[in-house]
Amino acid sequence: MLLTVIALASTACIEDDFTTSSNDLLEFSTDTLAFDTILTDVGTPTRQFVVHNRHKKMINISSIKIAGESTGRFYLNVDGVTGEEFHDVEIRGNDSIYVFVEAFIDPSDENNPILFEDKLDFVTNGVKQQVVITAWGQNVDRLYSHSVTEDTHFTADRPYVVFDTLRVAEGATLTLDAGTSLLFHDKAAMVVDGTLRALGTAEQPIDFRGDRLDKVVGGIGYDIMSGQWDGVRFTASSFGNEMRHVYMRGTKTGVIADSAGVEQRKLLLHNSVLHNSAGSVLTASHVWIDALGSELSEAHYAVASLNGGRYSFVNCTLANYYLFSIIEEPILSLYYLLPDDSDGSTPLMTANFDNCIFYGNTSDINVSDLTGSAVLLRNCLLKAGGEDDDNFISCVWEGDPKFFTIREEYIFDYRLHNESGAIGKGDPALCPAEIAADRYGMVRLHPDGTIDIGAYTWVEETEEYK
Numbered sequence: 236m237l238l239t240v241i242a243l244a245s246t247a248c249i250e251d252d253f254t255t256s257s258n259d260l261l262e263f264s265t266d267t268l269a270f271d272t273i274l275t276d277v278g279t280p281t282r283q284f285v286v287h288n289r290h291k292k293m294i295n296i297s298s299i300k301i302a303g304e305s306t307g308r309f310y311l312n313v314d315g316v317t318g319e320e321f322h323d324v325e326i327r328g329n330d331s332i333y334v335f336v337e338a339f340i341d342p343s344d345e346n347n348p349i350l351f352e353d354k355l356d357f358v359t360n361g362v363k364q365q366v367v368i369t370a371w372g373q374n375v376d377r378l379y380s381h382s383v384t385e386d387t388h389f390t391a392d393r394p395y396v397v398f399d400t401l402r403v404a405e406g407a408t409l410t411l412d413a414g415t416s417l418l419f420h421d422k423a424a425m426v427v428d429g430t431l432r433a434l435g436t437a438e439q440p441i442d443f444r445g446d447r448l449d450k451v452v453g454g455i456g457y458d459i460m461s462g463q464w465d466g467v468r469f470t471a472s473s474f475g476n477e478m479r480h481v482y483m484r485g486t487k488t489g490v491i492a493d494s495a496g497v498e499q500r501k502l503l504l505h506n507s508v509l510h511n512s513a514g515s516v517l518t519a520s521h522v523w524i525d526a527l528g529s530e531l532s533e534a535h536y537a538v539a540s541l542n543g544g545r546y547s548f549v550n551c552t553l554a555n556y557y558l559f560s561i562i563e564e565p566i567l568s569l570y571y572l573l574p575d576d577s578d579g580s581t582p583l584m585t586a587n588f589d590n591c592i593f594y595g596n597t598s599d600i601n602v603s604d605l606t607g608s609a610v611l612l613r614n615c616l617l618k619a620g621g622e623d624d625d626n627f628i629s630c631v632w633e634g635d636p637k638f639f640t641i642r643e644e645y646i647f648d649y650r651l652h653n654e655s656g657a658i659g660k661g662d663p664a665l666c667p668a669e670i671a672a673d674r675y676g677m678v679r680l681h682p683d684g685t686i687d688i689g690a691y692t693w694v695e696e697t698e699e700y701k
Contacts, residue, residue, distance in 0.1 A: 291329065387408075428473055438676075590661035
């Protein structure tokens with residue numbers, strides 16, 4: 236009799252370990268699992284959420300499965316087990332399990348991103364609870380070792396994903412319409428033997444970036460990461476290139492302009508951004524480059540490394556708060572500019588930097604004395620102390636542009652706060668009409684006739700603006 240009583244008590248205890256009440260429900264760490272934009276025909280990184288049992292007794296989840304309302308495909312891993320549908324999943328009292336989800340969306344004919352939404356159903360004690368899963372699917376055109384051998388237009392209809400090298404052959408011109416996006420896969424690059432005309436606008440800029448559209452961690456996107464793709468190279472045969480309203484970031488080598496002489500212009504940068512390179516964002520040797528209203532920022536080495544050649548930088552911001560390692564060189568590195576540098580084979584550098592900002596977590600320029608060179612800095616703001624001379628003219632020394640940038644919070648915004656030392660210190664006569672407005676469309680000339688130093692027009696901060 237005693238053994239029977241013990242056995243019955245044990246059985247009752249085991250049965251009592253599971254709650255059967257319809258009021259004892261699950262809790263979820265989120266009610267919606269949202270994926271970043273997904274390139275069709277490519278699986279996503281795994282996202283996860285937690286399922287909690289907040290009760291003392293164990294819960295038996297009789298069923299877990301995707302409702303199947305979407306044409307997208309979602310793959311599950313529940314508590315370490317992969318499958319499409321799960322039954323009798325147990326969670327101890329005051330314990331939890333992880334659910335991992337991956338998404339895959341088939342290609343379609345649509346150009347604009349498409350929202351895919353489904354629900355993950357959990358049935359416990361006869362009650363159904365749901366977690367919503369959402370993802371935006373973006374169709375793309377994929378380019379594998381693609382060569383442009385005749386004049387070609389890329390449109391803004393859908394992004395282009397570049398694998399290996401996109402090459403523009405000598406004699407051919409590749410024109411990018413406003414709003415075009417080029418997404419480069421790991422180690423991919425663009426090599427231009429012919430001509431590139433990237434014709435973005437303030438309303439529809441052109442994107443050059445890596446193809447990782449997801450997050451590094453939390454809400455921080457891969458946009459902050461350098462070294463995601465190689466960069467753009469203009470070879471010796473390439474001339475007449477234009478990058479207007481281009482936002483290029485996340486490279487290993489930035490833009491490289493190979494030596495080609497200064498008789499023809501190699502590159503025009505117009506209201507563009509070259510940002511975040513594991514090398515320099517611009518490297519040029521014995522070429523002609525004009526940079527107007529542009530931002531060059533964040534590099535492991537010099538932001539701009541210029542060797543000989545002919546250069547004009549007007550209303551540009553050159554800044555460096557590089558995130559991933561110690562900065563190895565000054566913001567602006569100039570070579571082959573002084574008579575002692577000459578080897579007699581090529582002319583020395585001629586360059587002007589007008590209404591430009593040089594500022595960051597490293598020194599401004601690698602050459603402190605430009606005497607005897609054909610390099611001028613006029614109405615520039617520098618972090619360094621110094622005095623005007625024949626090469627430094629009307630400069631703001633020991634200035635502080637008061638950028639919006641907050642490096643610790645991964646905010647790299649080179650517009651100007653109210654207290655900026657760059658406000659009204661530029662020379663309007665040095666600013667050409669073609670950059671009368673900055674890349675955000677803000678008119679540079681203030682009502683009082685003054686103009687700011689740098690790539691961006693100061694906009695007075697108000698409580699509403701903040």
